[in-house]
Amino acid sequence: MTHHDGEDSPEPMASVRLRRAARGPEGAVRVLALHGLAGSVSSWAPYERLALDEVELWDGELPWGSAGDPGWSLRDDPADHVERALDAVPGGVDLLIVHSFTAGPALEALVRRAHSGGPRAVVVIAPFHRRRTDDFSWDDATYYLGGFHRILEEGLRIGGGERLPAEVRAAMALRVRDRVGPYGWQQFFGAYLRSPFLDVASLRLPVLVVAGSEDFAAPPDDARALAAALPDGRFRLFDDCGHFAMAEQPQRFADAVHELLRETFPAAPATPSPSDVHPYVPELT
Template sequence: MSVTGTSLIPGEESSAASARTGAHTPVAVRRRIAGDPSQGRVLMLHGLANSASLWDACIEHGLGSSGAEVWTAELPWRGTSVSELSARGDVVPYTADALRAVPGGAGVVVAHSMGANVLLEFLNRSLEKGVDPFAEFGVRGLVLVSPFYRRSAEEFSWQSVAFAVDNFTRIMTEGIRVHSAGRLSEDAQRSLGERVRDRVGAYGWMRFFETYLRTPRLRTGLFTVPCLVVAGEHDFAAPPEEGRALADDLPEGDFRLLEDCGHFLMIEQARRFAGLVGRFISSTSASRPPGGPRPGSPQEHDR
């Protein structure tokens, strides 16, 4: 079966090869839980230098019980390919390959960190062209996890840029710490974090920061699907107040703050995170047309 340039390989994996770079599989999408599409469909997008394994814990600890069909994507900004593809230029258009690769429509798209920002930028570009990307790709809702967001260009100071650069190694090390679950010493975590930083390189970091710099230009008022924004209480990289501001600016935005976790909350609080996403999927009716209106609901800030 082929889906507009994206092949669906028997055995539950879909790979999107792109003529833009000549790379074999800059995007690969895999069905993780067969589920029941009538109960919902989920596509999960990872952040910078991560991979689809980022979602393993929350899939194992409850997301599967939602009954939904669950897909995960390997994206150009994953650890093994980020340096080469980022050096070639804009990675945002690859988002279309991931969305298009899910048969029947992407459904609820769950995106973390840079993945969330790339998704927002991609959707925004379509909206600026007068195209409804929610209807085009069958997107019924967004879960934006640890996103980066500022309302105005003036909020980006030299200090904020320096902070992002200086703390890049720290966030890579934090990812190693959380994934290793205490199996590595602090020295080993730091060494591996530095290796990941160097593998990402300056181009990879710039691709991330470019999407961050564009957030003041997001036409948030045109995002017409329910959006759940989730942040970790102790996230030093993507401060929770930025996620709260984003939720406030989205017409159907809802904000949740998870205690006792940081940037990688889908691992640190896997059961709670899976519960939030599962309830969001259930509340986003499968019969609701993508991009269609829904009566607003009050925001809730869980601590």
């Protein structure tokens, strides 16, 4: 399902799709899930199978996805695309789920509309987020520039690439990297560098931040710091998990989402609360 801002509008359109209708008799909770850089809507297949009957699940095809237009990085503000995706869901989004790179633009978009309505709750998976400008160094730029393909290769592996020889998977990751291009990488790292300037204190809604203990791309301390800075942030660390919690540990992820749904939307049933809740650490702010 695609919604346009207008036939003559020069602005890019947002494409969203109803992935699964709610199965309950009434009281559907509209959930929109947005993939990360070079990701795809297939990222949400594991959660789709585990979602509560009351969940009406939507996903969005963003221009920085694996099948998107590489030209987006030359002209577009990623936060605009997130806003358009939010506005494209009929009836509005109750819960927004975002992964990896998209977390930064999504938070920027939510800050913009902090006082004008939006989702009632958010789940952020593996965010790239730091609280102070001096948390960054030249070593960070070197790490992410030289190792960008490793993140892409990990995504291919989690998405089913274990069936492929390692050398084939590595070659595919390099092709994806080249398709993203230097300007796409600059959009990624630029959003990361802007994260200390985000007014996350203005986000007066529950935000669940999920991290994997073995994530070599987005350090778990980034997620912990973000949760600490949010007025209603909560942090969950999944042990033995990397950058793709929703695919690597789908049941654990679904349980965490449903616990948030039970709290935010009392009419929705939920599974028992998982035991891996970690309090956020205030001193990281």
